[in-house]
Amino acid sequence: GENVEQHPSTLSVQEGDSAVIKCTYSDSASNYFPWYKQELGKGPQLIIDIRSNVGEKKDQRIAVTLNKTAKHFSLHITETQPEDSAVYFCAASRYNTDKLIFGTGTRLQVFP
């Protein structure tokens, strides 16, 4: 069935360092890949997304890359700040308003 694997499950970095989270999906029909940030007591918040016709997308300190052949996509956060600390989820779907298949989440801790 449809599955999204996400690694690592936890990630600790020093403030100012970069953080990378990787996901692999199984459904070859997937063509929309959003990333969500979830803070304690809140729902997931969309931080960036990418479609299969694009290999990379950047928004300030956040970038996402997609390798459709390998069915991999990754989130890159540069110059991390303590407020980046949260749980990050990758997801995949067949289009931007289809059901989302989520990864298992990565708890990112940024130490001052």
Add this chain to the structure above:
Amino acid sequence: KAGVTQTPRYLIKTRGQQVTLSCSPISGHRSVSWYQQTPGQGLQFLFEYFSETQRNKGNFPGRFSGRQFSNSRSEMNVSTLELGDSALYLCASTDRGTTYGYTFGSGTRLTVV
């Protein structure tokens, strides 16, 4: 504009009871989806409603149901509650034409005792 509003924020129910959760989408959004979030299973899709019709359904038992009203507000119902139904239930809305995908609410934390 206001985000996705879910009520109540917290609920405690007893096994065997039923529960109804409510979701008000962002104004203008006609599609509402529900997800269950648990530490063990993560975020799992329950169902989606668009224009008062269920468009898609996840792999949950029939005890889980939902509906959508003409103003796009949605409710989900869980009957004959089990301990394993304890979870954060998240609602997400989209206008189905945007490039921005789904916006999630803060969820309803359901505890079954």
